[in-house]
Structure formats: C-alpha cells, structure tokens
Amino acid sequence: MFELETLSPKQIVAELDKYIIGQKKAKKAVAIALRNRVRRQKLDDAMREEVAPKNIIMIGPTGVGKTEIAKRLSKLCGAPFLKVEATKYTEVGYVGRDVESMVRDLMNVAINMVKAEMREQVIKEAEARTEDIILDILLPGVKNKPQQPQPDQVNQGAIPLPEVIDERTISTREKFRDMLRKGMFEDKEIDINVSKKVMPAFEIFSGSNFEEMDLNLGGIAGIFGNNKKKKRKATIKNAREVILNEEIDKLIDTDKAADIAKERVQEMGIIFIDEIDKVAGKENRGGGVDVSREGVQRDLLPIVEGSKVNTKYGMIDTAHILFIAAGAFHMSKPSDLIPELQGRFPIRVELEALGAEDFERILTQPENALIKQYKELLKTEEITLEFTDDAVKRLSYLAQEVNSKTENIGARRLHTVMEFLLEDVSFEATELKGQTISITPEYINEKLGTIIEDQDLSRYIL
Ligand SMILES: Nc1ncnc2c1ncn2[C@@H]1O[C@H](COP(=O)(O)OP(=O)(O)OP(=O)(O)O)[C@@H](O)[C@H]1O
Numbered sequence: 001m002f003e004l005e006t007l008s009p010k011q012i013v014a015e016l017d018k019y020i021i022g023q024k025k026a027k028k029a030v031a032i033a034l035r036n037r038v039r040r041q042k043l044d045d046a047m048r049e050e051v052a053p054k055n056i057i058m059i060g061p062t063g064v065g066k067t068e069i070a071k072r073l074s075k076l077c078g079a080p081f082l083k084v085e086a087t088k089y090t091e092v093g094y095v096g097r098d099v100e101s102m103v104r105d106l107m108n109v110a111i112n113m114v115k116a117e118m119r120e121q122v123i124k125e126a127e128a129r130t131e132d133i134i135l136d137i138l139l140p141g142v143k144n145k146p147q148q149p150q151p152d153q154v155n156q157g158a159i160p161l162p163e164v165i166d167e168r169t170i171s172t173r174e175k176f177r178d179m180l181r182k183g184m185f186e187d188k189e190i191d192i193n194v195s196k197k198v199m200p201a202f203e204i205f206s207g208s209n210f211e212e213m214d215l216n217l218g219g220i221a222g223i224f225g226n227n228k229k230k231k232r233k234a235t236i237k238n239a240r241e242v243i244l245n246e247e248i249d250k251l252i253d254t255d256k257a258a259d260i261a262k263e264r265v266q267e268m269g270i271i272f273i274d275e276i277d278k279v280a281g282k283e284n285r286g287g288g289v290d291v292s293r294e295g296v297q298r299d300l301l302p303i304v305e306g307s308k309v310n311t312k313y314g315m316i317d318t319a320h321i322l323f324i325a326a327g328a329f330h331m332s333k334p335s336d337l338i339p340e341l342q343g344r345f346p347i348r349v350e351l352e353a354l355g356a357e358d359f360e361r362i363l364t365q366p367e368n369a370l371i372k373q374y375k376e377l378l379k380t381e382e383i384t385l386e387f388t389d390d391a392v393k394r395l396s397y398l399a400q401e402v403n404s405k406t407e408n409i410g411a412r413r414l415h416t417v418m419e420f421l422l423e424d425v426s427f428e429a430t431e432l433k434g435q436t437i438s439i440t441p442e443y444i445n446e447k448l449g450t451i452i453e454d455q456d457l458s459r460y461i462l
C-alpha cells in the first residue's frame, strides 16, 4: 500500500539525492529511521509494542538542506507526514497554537490521504452518478414521467402508452447523455443543490483553539443547519465538479477512513519539527518569551514520549510516531534543550556547511536546480540561456566568497547571486527574443566583480 514499504534505505537516499547535494549522514539517518518503521510492522505484537522510534535531530548551519530534506521526504513518503515549525507553538495558556494540535494536524493529513485513496476506488461510480444527476436536471421528468404531457391529455385523463413513451424518453436521455459527454452543454447553466457549510457562527468565539471547538461541535452543527441544501446556479462544467465531490463523499465510508488513518498515524506517522533551536535556550533572557520557549519544550515532551491526544477522530497514541527535529543551533546548542527532551532524540546528525564545490553541483544537478529553472523561465521568452562550465565554477566560487566574507547563508546565497546576475537579462528578456545568451566567467565578473570586492555593497545586494 505504501510506496515506502518497497523502498530500501539506499533507494530512499537515492531519491533524496535527486534534490539534495551531499549531506550523506543526514540522508542515511533518515532513511534508516524510515525503514525501521517498515521493519517494525513485521514484528509480532508484543515486540512491536516495545520498539520505540529513534527520533532524530538534524543539526546544521542555515541553508544547507535541512528543510529541503523534510520537504522531499514528505513527497516520497507514503506515510502520513507533517512538517511544523516549533516556533508556531506556545505553551498552553499562552496565545498561539497548542503543541497537541500537531497530532491533530497529522491526523488530518492521514484522513485526506486515505480519502484520496478511497476516492480512486469510487470515482468511476461517482462519475456515473454525477452524469445521471446532471441528466435529471437537464431533462426534468424524463426519467419517470412522460415528457411534457399535452394539456388536453392531462385534462382528459388520457392513458399514456408506457412502452412507447419509455422508449422515446430513454432515447432522448441517451441522446443528451451523448451530447453531454461530447461537451456540448459545458457552458449551460443549471440549478444545483449544494450542501451549505455553516461555520462562521463558531469562528467568532473560536479564538486560537479552533480545532478543539470543532471537536465538540460535531453534534451541534446539525442544529445550526449544517446539512441544509442551498440552491445555486452553475454552468454544467462547474456543477459537475460540485456534484461529483458530493457523490464521492456519499460513497466514501468516513468511519472506515478514520480507522485506517488513525492506524497509519499511530504506526507510521512522521512529524518533522523544524526550527527546534528557536525554542531552545533555557536562560531567562528576555522575560516571557523564554518562559514560553521552555514551556513549548515541556509540552512537547509527553507527545514525543508517547501519550494520548484527543482528536475529533478519537484518541491518538503518539508512542510510535517518528519525530525528526531540525535546527541551525547557531545561537543555541542541542544541550540547551531541556534534558528530558534531549533524551528523546537519541540520533544526532550534523549537516555540513556547503562550499564552492557543493554549489557547483547544487546549481546544476538537482532536478530543480537553479540554472535549470532560469533556463526554463527564459525559454518561455524564446531565449536560450547557456552557462559555460567555467561560469558555473566562477559563480560558485563567488557565492562561497560572499558567504565567507559576510554571513554564511549556505545555498540560499545562490538564489541572491543568480537573481542579481540575471537581473538585466530578465528585465530585457522580452526584447531579446530568439537570442542565445551565454553566461561566461567574463560576464559574471562584469556583473558581480565590483560588488563582491566591496564588502559593504555585497552585504546589501547579495
Ligand atoms: N545540500 C543542498 N542541495 C541542494 N540544495 C540545497 C542544499 N542545501 C540547501 N539547498 C537549497 O537552499 C535553500 C535553503 O535550504 P533549506 O531550506 O533546506 O535550509 P535549512 O537548512 O532548512 O536552513 P535554516 O536553518 O535557515 O532553516 C533551498 O532552496 C534548497 O533547495
């Protein structure tokens, strides 16, 4: 069912390699952790309960790929995956989101995932139903009753000839079906009934813990008319989508979806906590902010350790959710985290600072490499953009120079340097149609040379 199940650690690393250069240790740790979940699934019940996930902290300077690893992981991951920023949370009682909400969010991710899979299973049926509903609207009465009975027939109570009418109506219906499929009515407006979403009433007093409200209001919603239908006009094109979604909803067994999702969250769920370093720092430096920081850590503890969190789909046990935390830790150290929390993250991996050689590869190799992006962008203006190998080298070297002279912002430097380098080309692109622009070391020197020599200038510009 999961793609993940079939991926070996090496394959996971290979997938990450497509987007992230270097950082072997981090990739390896993550891959092992993922694979261990799959292995755990195969153990007998007693042992499976015992095996706790080995949570990971990724430590590395800014802009070296921590968040990028998380993003790519989530894409290739068949498991429910949530990425959150630790800074988004505040201690219970403060304004902000409570830490437990991450579990509810993960559950929502899983629900959507399971529903999407179920959707695949029912889509054919739902499409057929949708077509019939639209035909019913287009040809009211055609299905069951004779088509537009003549007034005299009605008055005189004439006896309709069922067979004849049936055949006629059926063939009309089929003709319309045919035309509908050919897209001949796409812009025709019809009246549809749509379920009204009645929520605004709660938003007024929902405050920060909307999900909790949501939790308790399931039953009350009906009183406020949550199931009321509302008539509205829509083109068949738009109506089809609305009706299809409603039919899908009807066909999907929500309880079953919730059960499956819950199981997945508990057994395979992954939460990536980014910016963990920003809630580290024990010293009470700035008053309230720090109190709240440590509070966030304390609130995190039970969740990471394993506890039950109430969601609208029932209690979720977090004991086997895998947590991957990441942070630059240049203002603080992992040892500034409260000791209990440190212990919950037994695996530490360091990501290395990136140098000129890494930049060369980052500029060219990943599937989303910057140079590839700019080439594609300019191609839409019918400009062929080329970079000589020497140019890539030069650019990487310069990016590295700026990083070492001002502040090391890692691969993010490439974004600023590239943007500045290609500013003129980007600006004049519409007039350069049909040309080939070759970026050479000379071109780079001309555009960037003076700025890079002048530290003050590069501080502002690059
Ligand atoms: N090793 C790498 N390979 C390819 N691209 C990278 C690499 N490191 C960083 N990048 C690119 O640099 C940008 C910033 O990286 P990312 O968001 O992962 O930084 P980070 O490590 O999370 O930093 P921070 O600590 O500031 O959050 C992204 O656009 C990413 O694609």
Ligand SMILES: [Mg+2]
Binding pocket: 066, 067, 068, 274, 275
């Ligand atoms: Mg980041």
